[in-house]
Amino acid sequence: MSVVTLDTSQAIPGSRRTSKHSVSRALGDTGMEVKNVEQMTGASELGTFSHTFLSPELKHLRKEYYTIITRVTGLTVLIMWACLPVYWGALATSTDMTRNLDAWFIDRDGSRIGNALWDVFGNFSAPGAHLGWTNVDPVNIGTNDDVAQAIVAEKAWIAVVVQANATSNLDMARANGDITYDPTSAITVYYVQGRNEIAAANAIVPITTNLLQQTTSAFATYAAQRYLAQIRPGGTINTTAYSLLANAPQTLTPAVSWTMVNLRPYTAPVATAVTLVGQIFITIFAFMTAMANATARSLVQQHLRLSSYLKLRIVIPLVIYFPLSLSYALVNLAFNLPFGARYNYASGFCLFWVYVYLAMASLGLALESMITLLTPRFVPFFLFTLIVFNVSPAVLPNELQNPFYSYGYGFPVWNLSQAVRTIIFNTHSHLGVNASVLVGWIILSCGTISAFTWFFRRQEKAAVCNQLDVSKS
Structure with a gap:
């Protein structure tokens, strides 16, 4: 079987070969490691479309299949018990409080x-x-x-x-x-x-x-x-x-x-789609963007300086969120959401778009940051956690929840929900505080993206240097 290598003259100037570790890191953002590549090459030796699942020839592959499924099931159960009680708890005590x-x-x-x-x-x-x-x-x-x-x-x-x-x-x-x-x-x-x-x-x-x-x-x-x-x-x-x-x-x-x-009637039933459920959709759209960006940037990341790579990871998503948030706002416009309750209709729509953009950026960059640590294979588990912990405090007023849920005041979904109510129902304005929280999340995520990217880039460079030392000796 041939060994997978990269021409590091393209990856890092002055280097001739790269290590299997750096190849794994390069391919890791697309969910594929060197081990998977070797398995794909070896699979052809078993023949195609010629076995049942229980065939003896597939014993080693079957073992790895069961291992993967068992681990995913266990991790899913763990996430369930870690997250679902948070949402259930947000509703459980309302009648007592x-x-x-x-x-x-x-x-x-x-x-x-x-x-x-x-x-x-x-x-x-x-x-x-x-x-x-x-x-x-x-x-x-x-x-x-x-x-x-x-x-x-x-x-x-x-x-x-x-x-x-x-x-x-x-x-x-x-x-x-x-x-x-x-x-x-x-x-x-x-x-x-x-x-x-x-x-x-x-x-x-x-x-x-x-x-x-x-x-x-x-x-x-x-x-x-x-x-x-x-x-x-x-x-x-x-x-x-x-x-x-x-x-x-x-x-x-x-x-x-x-x-x-x-004094402020809930005049638009369609508002239910934007005050809570729609924000789950916003998070999912941001997740799709993060996954696509992870796949696309793996094509060029080994060829870029750190500064250029960071711009690719931060600026490109922020640009993508503009058409996505505008499209989301236009869908609500088509269903006659009452943007003119507090401001004139055009100003209300533009302000709504701005807050949707800020929320999408705050949630999307958080996913972009964690994808560095978790890789695309495990970031869906973080997505579920992010949704549950954001939605739970926003379901009911904080007065009807355990004091634990006061953390929601500092989370994106709670602040977007409050801002949307101000825009479409003319409720008491906290727009300044809401924007500050959302921008704070964006700045925090930009910082964590930079820190995590620098750390792993340093590891990759060290691995390449070690491989070069081994090859010279």
């Missing part, structure tokens, strides 16, 4: 309705999920517009406001038979669905509405009994009061209700 969601109760009424509601809101201890209710002084919080702005600014997740004179308005409507009385004017609820639609749908809104339903129903029953007793003193029926009550039956039931004000 709803008290971490700040909620405001603001009583502008200061009378029977406000007092009755806070007695329940502030002391509710029934089994099930609860929000973290705080009784906020209406003087300190300001007007209802101020309350709305505070909720948008993420000071709390929801606010229940009992409006001024709610009790006296109800009493006057009953006494006068006011047919224009609106029970929903007594209470106003402010929340921001676009901040996190899952938390809003599964915890914030249902917990609050369930509590309001219980408290208002109980108050309506009590208030009706109280009023009916007043208009029947000593068993004598006050026909005038009954007539007025018949004119305005809504003052008896439901008597008190509420209005939901969704």
